[in-house]
Amino acid sequence: MTLLNSNFDALRDWDNQHFVHPWEGMSDIGANERTFTEGGEGIYVTTEKGERLIDGPAGMWCVQVGYGNTEIADAMAKQAKEMAYFSPFNNTNSTPAKLGREIARRTPGDLNRVFFTTGGSTAVDTALRFVQFRNNVLGRPEKKMVISRQKAYHGSTYLAASVSGKERDKGWMDQATHLTHFLPNVNPYVRSAGQSVDDFLEEKIADLENAILTLGADKVAAFIAEPILCSGGVIVPPKGYHKRCLEICHKHDVLYISDEVVTGFGRLGHWFASEEVFDIVPDIITCAKGMTSGYAPMGACIISDRLIDSVSGAHSQDAVFSNGFTYSGHPVSAAAALKNMEIIEREGILEHVRKVAPVFEARLKSLGDLPLVDDTRGQGLVGCVECVADASADNTLDVEKSIGAMIDAHCQENGLILRPIIGMCVFSPPLIISEDQIHQMFDILEDGIRKTTDDLTRQGVEIK
Missing domain, CATH: 3.40.640.10 (Type I PLP-dependent aspartate aminotransferase-like (Major domain))
Structure with missing residues (x-):
């Protein structure tokens, strides 16, 4: 991939100086450290660092047949x-x-x-x-x-x-x-x-x-x-x-x-x-x-x-x-x-979704047993894991805002992108995802939630 040889420090400066992104936080404008996704194949995207990540949100709920379709x-x-x-x-x-x-x-x-x-x-x-x-x-x-x-x-x-x-x-x-x-x-x-x-x-x-x-x-x-x-x-x-x-x-x-x-x-x-x-x-x-x-x-x-x-x-x-x-x-x-x-x-992709959806939904539901997880919900190939720490704390919203980002960071280290929304982890992978890849995705997500739980505990946040 030719862009992997590009000067991404300069590109990041150009991105911050000239590309106003959707839902741009005005306090952070010009100082963001967004990941560059520069390539893709199937359910995976490749970052500027050469990392190959499962695209959990399928772009923005949309890359149904996967990347790189010639x-x-x-x-x-x-x-x-x-x-x-x-x-x-x-x-x-x-x-x-x-x-x-x-x-x-x-x-x-x-x-x-x-x-x-x-x-x-x-x-x-x-x-x-x-x-x-x-x-x-x-x-x-x-x-x-x-x-x-x-x-x-x-x-x-x-x-x-x-x-x-x-x-x-x-x-x-x-x-x-x-x-x-x-x-x-x-x-x-x-x-x-x-x-x-x-x-x-x-x-x-x-x-x-x-x-x-x-x-x-x-x-x-x-x-x-x-x-x-x-x-x-x-x-x-x-x-x-x-x-x-x-x-x-x-x-x-x-x-x-x-x-x-x-x-x-x-x-x-x-x-x-x-x-x-x-x-x-x-x-x-x-x-x-x-x-x-x-x-x-x-x-x-x-x-x-x-x-x-x-x-x-x-x-x-x-x-x-x-x-x-x-x-x-x-x-x-x-x-x-x-x-x-x-x-x-x-390719029978609609039939494929109906076939693998029960696996997706079962793995999603199983995450409800984790201490940080308050609710899991979804249908077909779209799901959400809602995480809550101490719901009675004065700074609950501040903690919840950090939870999704922390889980996403841990998941990205292990090969998965999520879409964090406050304390919710939302995902809707490309429809071509296989059963084995579904299990891999949820294994990474579960590990990310467990690591975030440990992080919060070390910070003194009480897990409900």
Whole structure:
């Protein structure tokens, strides 16, 4: 790898001086010591030091078929040579047309209208703008409120961020608060002492219906939900939650948006999780990430025929849905997505995920016996280990913030990258991971947790 011979001290200076990263901490800007990941093969990435590490988060929940896939690279190069770009405002192209058809073949119900975007945030923004647009065309300009959940994450563009419920992301940023309403946390882990999961489920369903009734069904336009709340800590709602929520929404003429930016394209062993895993056919699905396995930026907002029909043709009032992007349906990204889908289908990757998921879930659950671990949760090939030291200490949050980073550091020394979020270790490996590699990943993670426990004990932190 030629870059291993590069001067990484200079590159790190350039990175700190010129590359403003997502979620950049202003107190640390210009002084970060980020790892350079300079190569990749299969489930592994290679750092600037030549370290070969299992990529536990699969990039950012997205590298489904693994790194170094020459088929995708070749498909992108071929498309770039033939037609690198077209204006989606004025023309069309065969590659995104084929991709739209392939996606529609795999979506539930009548979700057949694919609006291509640049990523997950713009897919969610498009969904919300379409909901607003539709109600305007239907003569219901007051029906604009969107209900979401605490801990939900839907993106970082203005509207997508406004319906995201991760509290620490909101401290210094403005949101369209007049358009949003948040329901309490749906994580069974935080239910009241002595409360059964069934009773907790009833409480969460009541949260939604009470909010619609209180706000007014004539004011509430949509409910947006992730099948699994991934960035919020891999929160798996109680069984039956999504189906019950969909029934409440349709009872009150509220649209149901399923945000499958993480769960779509195989993370739970199916093209889309909404119907196959959670038994719902939403009104709108958003997706991105695994759509191209991270080889090129792309997302999509998939809208049902029923919704499109309600504001088109004789019902259109000659309205124009004036939403779109220079790179909507970008042909090189579309070529990457088409080849990615071909590989997933040809190699039986969805079936593979369903086969190895029980091994993944069993190893995840076994970590719950470790002293530092307070909860383990996950489904398919996405999981979270939540670690808590002394929950009664005055500096609990400071300790929790350090725990995830400490575990990640120990794991990286032994060949595994995690995604630390406060005291949570989140991981979603490439879908091609084998059973042996799953065991290796969890062996490293378990060792990292044990070493962190020892570190905290030496620091005088009481382990609960």
